[in-house]
Amino acid sequence: MRNFTNVHDIGDLRTAVAEALEVKANRFGYKNLGENKTLLMLFFNSSLRTRLSTQKAAMNLGMNVMVLDVNQGAWKLETERGVIMDGDKPEHLLEAIPVMGCYCDVIGVRSFARFESKADDYEEKIINQFIRYSGRPVFSMEAATRHPLQSFADLITIEEYKTVERPKVVMTWAPHPKALPQAVPNSFAEWMNAAGYDFVITHPHGYELAPEFVGNAKVEYDQDKALEGADFVYAKNWSAYMDPNYGKVISTDRSWTVTAEKMALTNNAYFMHCLPVRRNMIVSDDVIEGPRSLVIPEAANREISAQVVLKRILEGLQK
Ligand SMILES: NCCC[C@H](NC(=O)CCC(=O)O)C(=O)O
Ligand SMILES: NC(=O)OP(=O)(O)O
Secondary structure (H helix, E strand, C coil): CCEEECCCHHHHHHHHHHHHHHHHHCCCCCCCCCCEEEEEEEEEECCCCHHHHHHHHHHCCCCEEEEEEECCCCCCCCCCCCCCCCCCCCCHHHHHHHHCCCCCCCCECCCCCCCCCCCHHHHCCHHHHHHCCCCCCCCEECCCCCCCHHHHHHHHHHHHHCCCCCEEEEEECCCCCCCCCCHHHHHHHHHHHHHHHHHEEECCCCCCCCCHHCCCCCCCCCHHHHCCCCCCEECCCCCCCCCCCCCCCCCCHHHEEHHHHHCCCCCCCEEECCCCCCCCEEEEEEHHHCCCCCCHHHHHHHHHHHHHHHHHHHHHHHH
């Protein structure tokens, strides 16, 4: 594997999940693979899980790790070409990227949608410049339109907990005070469609995701109806994708919060969320703390998804 930004980069999902379970059972079995290799993790946005789980995965593989928070201690980066740089940004991304490439073997990038230009976000302008100009393998730690390390961890978790071959997985929008990216729901949809589950998306009118991510999923506007018979409930907020509301909050309807009453409509479903989660907006305290909540095992599997991806990138460097 050279770069990892979407579900296609991982290839066959059964093989990937089998490899994940093998890595999980034997985390230190590949500790020579990363010897004298350096990972640079670059964050344009905050993170708890991605930062710690990816660093841990790299350490399991014997890598050295450097972490740079671009907004804390680095020069502010201009990302637009052609700008007269007489403002508050002393350095351009087009120098910064190849310079960073000089100091490492693999680069992980977190760069959320900026909601300034839908085209720039959906062309993945920032991470694609890293792929083009760094000279290094690049993997997404949540980019503008996808969060593949999260979706891979979600897939591993569902495979571990499912009791039928093709479970019903329902992704539900839930209210949130801020405008959040579509990356997590887009990516989850992409991976669930690829896994071939019975996959349903439910959200209020106006929150339709990009058709290329919805794919063959069933879209049901009645949340209660969507939840009927669900084996897994995956909650997430996202801001509107459709014009003219791109990147806007158009509903904070708390009747969409996942509560015990909502979960009672399901087939005793497991509850999932990528975290961080705002309690009693997205999900009630009792549901997230309850016996069917998978949020902690899901977060634990972030180490495993990151380790499989780094392992495959390191194997690619050996060829
Ligand atoms: N990496 C997981 C989610 C990251 C991000 N959430 C956030 O920014 C939450 C911020 C807040 O709750 O204020 C998102 O939705 O894409
Ligand atoms: N789920 C997730 O990516 O969490 P962080 O934003 O804390 O990395």
